[in-house]
Amino acid sequence: MKAYDVVIIGSGAIGTSIARxxxxxxxRIALLEKEEELAFGVSKSNSGIIHPGTQxxxxxxxxxxxxxxxxxxxxxxxxxxxxxxxxxxxxVGFSEDDTRELLRIKKEAEMLGVQGLRLVDSLWLKxxxxxxxREAIGALYAPSAGIISPYxxxxxxAENAVRNGVEIYNGTEAVGITRTGGYFDVETSRQMFKxxxxxxxxxxxxxxxxxxLGIDDFKIMPRKGEEFILDRKKENLTRRLIFPLPSRVSxxxxxxxxADGNPxxxxxxxxxxxxxxxxxxxxxxxxxxxxxxxxxPSINDKDxxxxxxxxxxxxxxxxIIRHERKAPGFINVAGMQSxxxxxxxxxxxxxxxxxxxxxxxxxxxxxxHASRKxxxxxxxxPLSTAKKLIKKDPSYGDIVCRCEMVSxxxxxxxxxxxxxxxxxxxxxxxxxxxxxxxxxxxxxxxxIIAEERKLSMMDITKxxxxxxxxxxxxxxxxx
Amino acid sequence: MIKRDLVIVGxxxxxxxxxxxxxxxxxxxxxxxxxxxxxxxxxxxxIHTGFGINYFKEILTGPEYADRFIEKLKNMPGIxxxxxxxxxxxxxxxxxxxxxxxxxxTVKAKAVIxxxxxxxxxxxxVHIQGTRPAGIFSAGLAQKLINIEGLLPGREVVVVGSGxxxxxxxxxxxxxxxxxxxxxxxxxxxxxxxxxxxxxxxDFEIPVYYSHKISRIYGKDRVEKVSVLKVDDDFKEIxxxxxxxxxxxxxxxxxxxxxxxxxxxxGVEIKGSETSIPGIFVCGNSFKIYDMVDAVTEDSFxxxxxxxxxxxxxxxxxxxxxxxxxxx
Numbered sequence: 001m002k003a004y005d006v007v008i009i010g011s012g013a014i015g016t017s018i019a020r021x022x023x024x025x026x027x028r029i030a031l032l033e034k035e036e037e038l039a040f041g042v043s044k045s046n047s048g049i050i051h052p053g054t055q056x057x058x059x060x061x062x063x064x065x066x067x068x069x070x071x072x073x074x075x076x077x078x079x080x081x082x083x084x085x086x087x088x089x090x091x092v093g094f095s096e097d098d099t100r101e102l103l104r105i106k107k108e109a110e111m112l113g114v115q116g117l118r119l120v121d122s123l124w125l126k127x128x129x130x131x132x133x134r135e136a137i138g139a140l141y142a143p144s145a146g147i148i149s150p151y152x153x154x155x156x157x158a159e160n161a162v163r164n165g166v167e168i169y170n171g172t173e174a175v176g177i178t179r180t181g182g183y184f185d186v187e188t189s190r191q192m193f194k195x196x197x198x199x200x201x202x203x204x205x206x207x208x209x210x211x212x213l214g215i216d217d218f219k220i221m222p223r224k225g226e227e228f229i230l231d232r233k234k235e236n237l238t239r240r241l242i243f244p245l246p247s248r249v250s251x252x253x254x255x256x257x258x259a260d261g262n263p264x265x266x267x268x269x270x271x272x273x274x275x276x277x278x279x280x281x282x283x284x285x286x287x288x289x290x291x292x293x294x295x296x297p298s299i300n301d302k303d304x305x306x307x308x309x310x311x312x313x314x315x316x317x318x319x320i321i322r323h324e325r326k327a328p329g330f331i332n333v334a335g336m337q338s339x340x341x342x343x344x345x346x347x348x349x350x351x352x353x354x355x356x357x358x359x360x361x362x363x364x365x366x367x368x369h370a371s372r373k374x375x376x377x378x379x380x381x382p383l384s385t386a387k388k389l390i391k392k393d394p395s396y397g398d399i400v401c402r403c404e405m406v407s408x409x410x411x412x413x414x415x416x417x418x419x420x421x422x423x424x425x426x427x428x429x430x431x432x433x434x435x436x437x438x439x440x441x442x443x444x445x446x447x448i449i450a451e452e453r454k455l456s457m458m459d460i461t462k463x464x465x466x467x468x469x470x471x472x473x474x475x476x477x478x479x
Numbered sequence: 480m481i482k483r484d485l486v487i488v489g490x491x492x493x494x495x496x497x498x499x500x501x502x503x504x505x506x507x508x509x510x511x512x513x514x515x516x517x518x519x520x521x522x523x524x525x526i527h528t529g530f531g532i533n534y535f536k537e538i539l540t541g542p543e544y545a546d547r548f549i550e551k552l553k554n555m556p557g558i559x560x561x562x563x564x565x566x567x568x569x570x571x572x573x574x575x576x577x578x579x580x581x582x583x584x585t586v587k588a589k590a591v592i593x594x595x596x597x598x599x600x601x602x603x604x605v606h607i608q609g610t611r612p613a614g615i616f617s618a619g620l621a622q623k624l625i626n627i628e629g630l631l632p633g634r635e636v637v638v639v640g641s642g643x644x645x646x647x648x649x650x651x652x653x654x655x656x657x658x659x660x661x662x663x664x665x666x667x668x669x670x671x672x673x674x675x676x677x678x679x680x681x682d683f684e685i686p687v688y689y690s691h692k693i694s695r696i697y698g699k700d701r702v703e704k705v706s707v708l709k710v711d712d713d714f715k716e717i718x719x720x721x722x723x724x725x726x727x728x729x730x731x732x733x734x735x736x737x738x739x740x741x742x743x744x745x746g747v748e749i750k751g752s753e754t755s756i757p758g759i760f761v762c763g764n765s766f767k768i769y770d771m772v773d774a775v776t777e778d779s780f781x782x783x784x785x786x787x788x789x790x791x792x793x794x795x796x797x798x799x800x801x802x803x804x805x806x807x
Contacts, residue, residue: 276699457630
């Protein structure tokens with residue numbers, strides 16, 4: 001059995017942020033992920049918004065960590081070469097009552113330390129957001145809001161963590177934990193892991209993991225959010241993130257700008273029982289269209305090219321980040337709903353200090369590789385730069401995905417960097433995420449994965465075992 | 480920057496026909512750009528017969544039909560074919576940028592014919608809700624997997640829509656031993672050609688549900704079933720008509736859309752086979768969706784001639800002056 005100083009369960013934005021932060025220190029660290037691909041739990045359906053810190057109760061843990069995370073993410077994204085864009089956000093009001101509410105939000109956010117907030121009037125909106133509903137009488141403008149690709153952030157955090165010595169185990173699900181002689185024995189679907197400290201960043205399944213150690217005082221209540229992605233042609237539908245006034249359970253249906261260029265509308269907020277229910281519905285679509293058109297009336301459902309649903313791992317109102325005295329060395333990092341992504345770098349720091357307070361020696365490594373070489377995405381660079389790249393490496397000119405302009409080189413790179421499945425390639429490169437949804441390029445991508453991973457075409461999956469693209473036989477002839 | 484009289488974007492039936500006719504009309508400086516590794520476009524994966532009945536008065540397969548034109552092009556020295564060459568940018572002053580392994584080129588053309596074909600509508604475009612497991616294919620992708628790669632992607636198939644590719648793929652799956660459980664068509668009648676209904680559906684006794692739609696797809700990792708609803712004349716759901724079909728594969732054949740993103744991005748509007756910019760033409764399925772390749776050929780011949788006429792006319796002479804002397 002392999003022994004580690006720290007084992008982290010869950011490789012979403014939270015787990016990988018913690019792993020990368022801890023990789024600065026002289027520690028043996030393992031990161032376990034039950035899915036075939038990293039980020040394929042909650043993080044892959046994250047909206048990618050880096051919140052400014054508004055709409056959080058003052059004195060809340062998540063509010064404080066959000067404001068801190070908003071600052072930290074800028075440095076981290078630079079180090080890792082992930083594109084972060086500070087696009088700003090508007091919370092839009094339609095009545096005098098709304099304006100009062102916006103003022104209240106502004107005051108609360110300022111107590112949390114959110115900078116640069118100001119109220120803008122309808123004239124400003126008309127000039128700066130021409131597609132916004134003209135009935136809006138004003139908005140709260142938060143310039144420090146931004147966007148990032150949540151999954152590319154996870155992949156780059158993970159890659160950097162590995163560079164600094166972290167071991168990552170995909171397809172490795174924790175199924176039982178025992179604590180003996182000051183160590184945790186983590187039994188998984190693959191092998192046993194021994195750990196002095198155990199961090200639970202298992203997202204939707206954090207309550208199940210915690211229960212393995214007898215700590216069952218919180219329950220993850222999955223809250224489903226359906227989101228609809230618009231064609232990249234509509235990239236400039238709005239210049240900023242557009243929010244309605246928040247309700248008690250959610251921030252409402254938003255007009256979201258994404259790091260990929262496609263605007264997104266959503267999400268819904270619906271409590272569900274099933275932690276795997278990521279189905280979308282007609283009622284979800286109708287609800288979103290209705291709410292989104294209240295903000296931007298010109299939104300056309302013909303521009304929808306894709307949709308998905310994600311589950312927020314809610315556990316009460318605030319984040320749960322704490323050392324469990326009942327199982328010394330066990331740290332729960334649970335309830336990571338919005339603004340979990342924004343807060344993730346701050347959460348990582350907080351977890352480090354909790355570990356230190358509970359006896360883990362954090363000695364800095366002699367060499368920590370803080371930065372990594374930015375991943376090349378042809379769609380994100382000017383053609384003149386692409387030309388130089390193609391000269392250097394011909395396979396950058398061999399385009400696999402015509403809709404999103406992704407080359408064979410990028411697909412191959414993604415597989416070498418860890419993509420194991422078709423969706424893994426999609427989330428890393430955007431190949432298959434455009435208008436044709438992979439109709440033209442799927443076979444080519446299957447071949448590249450098969451070649452690189454020495455697999456048969458029959459073994460290529462969409463997102464892990466059971467989702468083979470080619471459905472073979474496998475049952476005996478009966479009738 | 481390279482200079483050419485005529486650049487044709489797309490080496491499928493439309494692009495090849497346009498190239499042949501432009502050449503026969505006197506143009507001898509033509510660059511034909513094809514993104515794939517061979518000419519022929521989608522014809523290459525259409526290994527069934529039924530092509531060429533009107534134009535060649537013969538019954539050909541897709542690759543055979545394409546081959547007739549590939550042979551013609553071989554004997555036309557004024558046409559340069561560049562394979563694995565994907566156009567990434569077109570401007571309204573007819574500058575074409577393309578990528579291919581090892582190089583990026585910019586071509587200044589006196590005339591451009593866009594023949595970039597079409598793509599299939601996806602499940603998302605017709606808003607079918609439910610889960611997103613493996614096993615949902617466009618009919619064209621399934622065709623490529625079976626006919627080009629030799630892989631049968633599923634065993635129990637439901638086809639959504641009665642477009643021609645869907646009908647042909649229903650037969651293909653049936654021939655290869657898969658069970659085609661249903662074709663679901665929201666309209667009151669078939670969308671595909673009558674002969675395909677007879678040869679692909681009736682002959683294989685595949686059930687067709689007209690005035691029905693798929694309301695939901697189920698399955699976590701792989702498609703497990705679909706639910707189906709009957710609709711009235713206004714496509715409204717008829718209460719109580721819901722039933723389910725177990726299947727592992729859903730084929731989408733709900734229509735085709737011209738691929739015009741390059742033209743749109745250049746700010747060029749399509750007006751018939753010509754455009755708002757003199758010297759930029761469109762033909763084939765990127766102009767409008769055709770039922771038969773024979774008609775694509777006929778119309779694209781015309782577009783090739785139009786481009787040649789344009790270049791020999793006053794506008795063309797002006798374009799020539801603007802582009803400078805013939806390529807040197």
